Amino acid sequence: MAELEIAFGKALRDLRNQKSLSQEALGFEAELARNYVSQLELGSKSPSLRTIFKLCKVLETSPAAMIEDVERRMSTPKKTRADSVR
Numbered sequence: 001m002a003e004l005e006i007a008f009g010k011a012l013r014d015l016r017n018q019k020s021l022s023q024e025a026l027g028f029e030a031e032l033a034r035n036y037v038s039q040l041e042l043g044s045k046s047p048s049l050r051t052i053f054k055l056c057k058v059l060e061t062s063p064a065a066m067i068e069d070v071e072r073r074m075s076t077p078k079k080t081r082a083d084s085v086r
Contacts, residue, residue, distance in 0.1 A: 006043035007073035011066060013041045015059045030054040 016026050016037075023041070027034040031054065039045040047055070056063045 002043070003074055004070070005046055007070045008047065009041040009043040010073055011069040012037075012055065015061060015066070015069075016041075019059055021058075026055070026058055029058040 016023070019026075021029075023037040024034040026032075027037045030037075030051075032051065036045065040047055040051075052063050052066065056066055059066075
């Protein structure tokens with residue numbers, strides 16, 4: 001799994017949870033299968049541009065805002081175990 005897909009998945013999950021939607025409800029509203037939403041959130045699939053727009057419409061956010069969130073998550077340094085010991 002690539003860093004981009006992981007960051008997108010985390011952003012998607014956070015937005016979905018903020019809207020109090022289940023994966024099933026999000027998938028239904030966006031006309032996507034629930035298991036596909038799960039795969040996106042896990043970072044095992046990459047969404048198409050069309051899928052990003054569908055998801056953003058249901059989540060009431062712009063694709064630009066979502067991509068900014070993904071970029072922010074990718075540029076945030078990862079904590080290592082050594083960091084947490086200090």
